[in-house]
Amino acid sequence: MxxxxxxxxxxxxxxxxxxxxxxxxxxxxxxxxxxxxxxxxxxxxxxxxxxxxxxxxxxxxxxxxxxxxxxxxxxxxxxxxxxxxxxxxxxxxxxxxxxxxxxxxxxxxxxxxxxxxxxxxxxxxxxxxxxxxxxxxxxxxxxxxxxxxxxxxxxxxxxxxxxxxxxxxxxxxxxxxxxxVYQTNATQLGRDMNAIEKEYGQSSQLVLMVPKGDMKKEIKLNGELKDIDGVTSVVSYINSVGESIPKDFVPSDQISKLYSENYSRYVVTVKTEEGEDGWDHLVSKVQNTGKKYYGSKSLMAGNLASTxxxxxxxxxxxxxxxxxxxxxxxxxxxxxxxxxxxxxxxxxxxxxxxxxxxxxxxxxxxxxxxxxxxxxxxxxxxxxxxxxxxxxxxxxxxxxxxxxxxxxxxxxxxxxxxxxxxxxxxxxxxxxxxxxxxxxxxxxxxxxxxxxxxxxxxxxxxxxxxxxxxxxxxxxxxxxxxxxxxxxxxx
Known part of the structure; x- marks a missing residue:
């Protein structure tokens, strides 16, 4: 020894x-x-x-x-x-x-x-x-x-x-x-997360970033994302403000959450987590929907995306x-x-x-x-x-x-x-x-x-x-x- x-x-x-x-x-x-x-x-x-x-x-x-x-x-x-x-x-x-x-x-x-x-x-x-x-x-x-x-x-x-x-x-x-990694009953964090999931169900968020400027594409993309089975909500300019309202009418502190200088942001909430059946296929569907309209210029982030x-x-x-x-x-x-x-x-x-x-x-x-x-x-x-x-x-x-x-x-x-x-x-x-x-x-x-x-x-x-x-x-x-x-x- x-x-x-x-x-x-x-x-x-x-x-x-x-x-x-x-x-x-x-x-x-x-x-x-x-x-x-x-x-x-x-x-x-x-x-x-x-x-x-x-x-x-x-x-x-x-x-x-x-x-x-x-x-x-x-x-x-x-x-x-x-x-x-x-x-x-x-x-x-x-x-x-x-x-x-x-x-x-x-x-x-x-x-x-x-x-x-x-x-x-x-x-x-x-x-x-x-x-x-x-x-x-x-x-x-x-x-x-x-x-x-x-x-x-x-x-x-x-x-x-x-x-x-x-x-x-x-x-x-x-x-x-x-x-x-820490979501076990051996840790307080794990017990809290398990209790939340038991009460409210499982969900994760994906962030889809696409080039801004083409409102027609953004409207179509927004609609297709909402129609994907497993997507519970989509937060975007189209949903939160509306395509009929000009960007200049929206306060800068609010629009900055939806638009950057070059990109439009979609926050997609999905009813799944890692380990659930088909979680990776659902992530691929969201990713491919963005690529359908914007090709390689469509970017995606989030815990499930990196996983x-x-x-x-x-x-x-x-x-x-x-x-x-x-x-x-x-x-x-x-x-x-x-x-x-x-x-x-x-x-x-x-x-x-x-x-x-x-x-x-x-x-x-x-x-x-x-x-x-x-x-x-x-x-x-x-x-x-x-x-x-x-x-x-x-x-x-x-x-x-x-x-x-x-x-x-x-x-x-x-x-x-x-x-x-x-x-x-x-x-x-x-x-x-x-x-x-x-x-x-x-x-x-x-x-x-x-x-x-x-x-x-x-x-x-x-x-x-x-x-x-x-x-x-x-x-x-x-x-x-x-x-x-x-x-x-x-x-």
């Missing part, structure tokens, strides 16, 4: 180099850094403990631990870095903002774990030995047998659940703007971010394992956990904040692929010394504690963020992160072992210098 705490403080201090950062990044950054980078320290210390149990002295045990874990820790860190780095390429500026801060955070955490943690452990290992207690958790021998015996069932369930989850997560409904523009921008970001996240992670895994097939298996397992996670709001009829949906797709991939890397790394190591069944049993027993500890930290941090934050985006992001950690743990422990066994021969063929065990009868 001290090691990661130091990395967090350095990261927060060095954020000064960016000048300003978003409130989302500032609020979630430290929690994300703690939750994501604790893995690295846990993996290293578990290796250190294993070497001590084998009889090595503290210094030799730490040297061996660093050698044994540096590959998986570095790969885990790089996959997390690339997950956040993909956010940098978003056009919606909160993505690059969080991306740069978190890339720096993970790099600092990696440096702290590989350089500072071994030194601190060497200083305090006598105290660690004195305060060490018997593990409260079992050796996971029974769990390893369950994983092995239920392998076919787990793989079939995995396929059955993954396909509808992939389809379901594509059908989520979203909030794209910021109008609903519609935002929707068009960040939905295009989604495909780019997902493809780049997966591509970056795949390349890193390919070089780490020197294999073509292992990155495919690991990526599918973690992507499936993301799809299952994101399909929960669809089945519970929860509207998501799109920025949270976008961020979690990259963050969960980068953060929880660590579990798969650790498990696969151990499986390959054990597979060089024993048959695939025994290697699977040994790997489950060796890795479950580390993965469970890491996933628990991520789940707790995410859940606490989700419960404590009154900001809708942060709250939803925390809940998604907490649930995603649990789902990733379940798939890595119960599904990944079966996939590694099923594709064992193919993995050996498609892995450079696999050197799998062949002596005697494979267990």
């Amino acid at each position: 001290a090691t990661i705490g130091i990395a967090i403080m350095i990261n927060r201090g060095t954020n000064l180099m960016f000048g300003t950062i978003s409130f989302v990044t500032n609020a979630a950054g430290s929690v994300l850094q703690l939750a994501v980078s604790m893995d690295y320290g846990i993996f290293l210390l578990h290796r250190f403990a294993e070497n001590r149990e084998k009889g090595f002295e503290a210094q030799e045990a730490m040297v061996n631990a660093v050698k044994q874990s540096v590959g998986s820790v570095t790969s885990s860190g790089l996959t997390t870095v690339t997950g956040f780095a993909a956010l940098i390429l978003m056009r919606f500026k909160i993505g690059p903002d969080m991306g740069w801060v978190m890339v720096k955070a993970i790099i600092l955490s990696l440096i702290a774990v590989l350089c500072l943690l071994p030194a601190l452990t060497m200083v305090f290992y006598p105290l660690i030995d004195k305060t060490e207690h018997k593990s409260f958790l079992p050796k996971f021998k029974l769990l390893s047998k369950i994983v092995l015996d239920w392998k076919p069932v787990m793989i079939i369930l995995f396929i059955i659940v993954t396909i509808p989850s992939y389809l379901g997560q594509q059908k989520n409904t979203f909030f794209y703007g910021g109008s609903r 519609k523009d935002l929707k068009e921008t960040i939905t295009q970001d989604m495909t780019r971010v997902n493809i780049l996240s997966i591509a970056f992670v795949f390349v890193i895994l390919m070089f780490n394992f020197k294999s073509i097939l292992l990155p495919v298996i690991l990526t599918i397992v973690i992507e499936a956990s993301i799809w299952i996670n994101l399909t929960v709001p669809y089945f519970t009829d929860e509207t998501m904040f799109y920025i949270g949906y976008l961020i979690i797709s990259s963050v969960q991939l980068g953060a929880t692929i660590d579990y798969g890397i650790l498990f696969t790394d151990r499986y390959i190591e054990n597979r060089k010394q024993m048959g695939k069944k025994r290697a699977t049993l040994r790997t489950v027993q060796n890795c479950t504690m580390s993965i469970l500890t890491s996933a628990s930290i991520l789940a707790v941090c995410g859940t606490v963020l989700g419960k404590v934050s009154t900001n809708g985006v942060l709250s939803q992001l925390g809940n998604l992160l907490g649930r995603g950690a649990v789902l990733s743990f379940i798939l890595v422990i119960f599904v990944l072992p079966g996939l590694l066994m099923v594709f064992d021969k193919l993995i050996e063929k498609l892995t450079y210098h696999a050197d799998f065990y062949k002596g005697g009868k494979a267990l």
Whole structure:
């Protein structure tokens, strides 16, 4: 904790180099850094403990631990870095903002774990030995047998659940703007807004600006706007004053609200808000009506108008971010394992956990904040692929010394504690963020992160072992210098 705490403080201090950062990044950054980078320290210390149990002295045990874990820790860190780095390429500026801060955070955490943690452990290992207690958790021998015996069932369930989850997560409904960020019962503002909507219904205003001077066009535009289904009122010179009254007869302080030097203003009230069915189509109708008479010279402003523009921008970001996240992670895994097939298996397992996670709001009829949906797709991939890397790394190591069944049993027993500890930290941090934050985006992001950690743990422990066994021969063929065990009868 001290090691990661130091990395967090350095990261927060060095954020000064960016000048300003978003409130989302500032609020979630430290929690994300703690939750994501604790893995690295846990993996290293578990290796250190294993070497001590084998009889090595503290210094030799730490040297061996660093050698044994540096590959998986570095790969885990790089996959997390690339997950956040993909956010940098978003056009919606909160993505690059969080991306740069978190890339720096993970790099600092990696440096702290590989350089500072071994030194601190060497200083305090006598105290660690004195305060060490018997593990409260079992050796996971029974769990390893369950994983092995239920392998076919787990793989079939995995396929059955993954396909509808992939389809379901594509059908989520979203909030794209910021109008609903604080509109929850956790804040006074949210309670007041909900009470007003309940009493008077939902409504929003759009401002349409068109070149002035052609009264006939303005009259026709005014009439068409009023006829649009969903428009409850139109405030314009035509309605408020009347086309028969010359502008010179109207007081300047009144006409300035309807006319500027070059434009005529229409304030259009619509009976909808973001998140309601067809809100974006209604905005498009108002916008297209203005363009019908004035073309590109027709301008529109308002909360719903900007939200519609935002929707068009960040939905295009989604495909780019997902493809780049997966591509970056795949390349890193390919070089780490020197294999073509292992990155495919690991990526599918973690992507499936993301799809299952994101399909929960669809089945519970929860509207998501799109920025949270976008961020979690990259963050969960980068953060929880660590579990798969650790498990696969151990499986390959054990597979060089024993048959695939025994290697699977040994790997489950060796890795479950580390993965469970890491996933628990991520789940707790995410859940606490989700419960404590009154900001809708942060709250939803925390809940998604907490649930995603649990789902990733379940798939890595119960599904990944079966996939590694099923594709064992193919993995050996498609892995450079696999050197799998062949002596005697494979267990």
